[in-house]
Amino acid sequence: MTKEIQVGLIGFGTVGSGTAQVLYEQADRITKRTGASIVLKKVADICTESLPSHFTDTQLTKDAADIINDPEIDIIIELIGGTTIAKKFILDAIAKGKHVVTANKALLSTHGMEIFSAAAKNNVEIGFEASVGGGIPLIKSLKEGLVANKILTIMGIMNGTGNYILTQMTDHGTPFDEVLKDAQEKGYAEADPTYDVEGIDTAHKLVILMTMAYGMDVRLEDVRCEGITRIEPIDIEFAKEFGYRIKLLAISRNHGEHVEARVHPTLVPEKHMLANINGAYNGFYFTGDMVDNVLLYGQGAGMMPTGSAVAADVVDIARNIMHNSINRVPSLSYLPDQIQPRRITPMENIRCPYYFRFSTLDKPGVLSKISGILSKYDISIESVIQKSRKMKGSVPIVMHTYEAQEDAVEKALEEINALETTTAETVKIRVLVDDEE
């Protein structure tokens, strides 16, 4: 009676073995919820010599083609990552009429359109819940739960490593380099942390979310990206005095004709939900025109949470196979012919309040000179902190401004940085306005 759905898994690393384990442990539960039995028929991995002994019915191969060419296999799970071989395997699988489930955000955010149109042409599905936010069911929420909403804003803490580092800096006042080293020793951060700390991983995820939320053809190079490597404990401390936490946020606002797409450190009001997401947790904050603000929060990575998302996609596709309802929900949430390019808001047109930390000589008239320049560019100051605490022979002047425009800010800072009394480049961090009240 129970229908069998055969699955093949390519890549048996952390997420791959987690996924296999989820499918194994939850097999009975999945059958009780679907009437189907998900059978992991084959695993392909070049480095694995044997599978854990409880996978009695699963064959191990070194050749992904053994899976891609197996006519019994309906769904292929790609978990090797990267944008070269993974892409080839996925396109081969699609060409063979297989459905694909993947966690590969780097691939989808750079070659997504090619993959999704190949899938549409071959009438197969691409499941990618695991590519953003680990096990948090946010792709499904955007595609289905919020189907009757124009998404006005996407914001989020989308990288656990970056958030862990900022949380440690905030809680203990430890400098970035020290926290990073410690995180690397503990295995929380990669040996090459560039993707995490420079915001690139976050940008990958933002591209995927924007594509779906807006029905838009977005490219990675559309996202303006600044990392957290230049954040100092002193900025975190001043931010606290103003009532803010510093978080690495992805932000996209939908202005209709054009949309914002940016990743950068941000001062978040301490009462805002995003300010309270700590450690390796992720939070995705959507504003819909009907539903208002929604936050989805959880482990944004990890073996079992990500495996949970992969398994959910496999079950979703299995249901469609059983009911003969493939592409019941379009992979990108809008029908393929509705996906349109849209203009990206130029960064110089962004408007928000700003945090500035000026490093200046401790001389009379400096504050007046700085405020004069700001005022010339229509930048109004909401509050100032000036302390005579010396840093490297200079004093910090810290300001929180009212909303200003990025290009005016750039020009003002250029003038201020050129002043004789300025001893180091001004630190500039954008500020989030609280919309929850």
Add this chain to the structure above:
Amino acid sequence: MTKEIQVGLIGFGTVGSGTAQVLYEQADRITKRTGASIVLKKVADICTESLPSHFTDTQLTKDAADIINDPEIDIIIELIGGTTIAKKFILDAIAKGKHVVTANKALLSTHGMEIFSAAAKNNVEIGFEASVGGGIPLIKSLKEGLVANKILTIMGIMNGTGNYILTQMTDHGTPFDEVLKDAQEKGYAEADPTYDVEGIDTAHKLVILMTMAYGMDVRLEDVRCEGITRIEPIDIEFAKEFGYRIKLLAISRNHGEHVEARVHPTLVPEKHMLANINGAYNGFYFTGDMVDNVLLYGQGAGMMPTGSAVAADVVDIARNIMHNSINRVPSLSYLPDQIQPRRITPMENIRCPYYFRFSTLDKPGVLSKISGILSKYDISIESVIQKSRKMKGSVPIVMHTYEAQEDAVEKALEEINALETTTAETVKIRVLVDDEE
């Protein structure tokens, strides 16, 4: 080319008119995402004399039977509420082979099994995303996104009115009665606030979530329910000193053989996400064995957010009509024959830390007597606050205990309340242990 799905709406109150508005405003978007056109053919309401003029293709009737008996209508939206006529309309609609979408938590938590089994028998679907958490897509997340998880814990702030009142009390130190009166004047609380402030509305929602999360036949009377009417600003203040916020939580822990089901005011550690959910917002916190902790947060009520959830259910069913895949996902997330009764953990077996506020005469030896009784019942004290601030001729002694068992606590408090030095009944509030770190 575009398939038309005809819908009828019974009840044109706040949520009903919000739903009609969502379907109207999002019609084009829904078509771009589904290829279907959702047509609101008829609205039934006994008090409405005319529909807003932009609903040019919608007929208004006073008789719900005009909708239930219309052979062209596939989906009936029930938004009149209550457990009598609404039940009849829903069962009539099911008998006519119509799919039903409802926000009626009171009905589903008391007569849910009857309705769901009638639906299963007639092979129609019941959508109820709007019955819990307004527009937050949490039912879909539990049924599909977390499909490969044993749900270990359900916790949540599920009532916006109650949370608004507690937030006001916390922020301004205002007593309960005063905040309630103000909330009633502003329209945030009903004239009869019993359901909201006594936790009954929260219990309704917990029943629905437990049913789905565990595949379990739960009844409203299974939930032990305590409200917030006896919380005083002084308790909120002492809780703050211990590092906690007081929230009205629904809590269910899955112990396998038996499950907890309770609603009561709770001290929540101030760093926990649930402690930071303020005002009328709701938060639903699930722990799955694979995915770990997930929080879903948003507006738990309101015309447009709830309309957003109703519309999402309508779209979901419309997709199934188009693809001939009705009951692709079982309404209660487990197949009907998998829904089982399960034992409820007796309240006396609950274990957690406790907050006590004793009201005693300001005499020597009182603290020692109280701690002696607690110790006799194996209740260990983690910290004590004793201040000589007089309240109604007596002094408060406030304690935060380590984990203790409810029946031991009951017995200890009975003895302490009977002491000659005790001047008022002891206030007891359960404490949540932080599992996020």
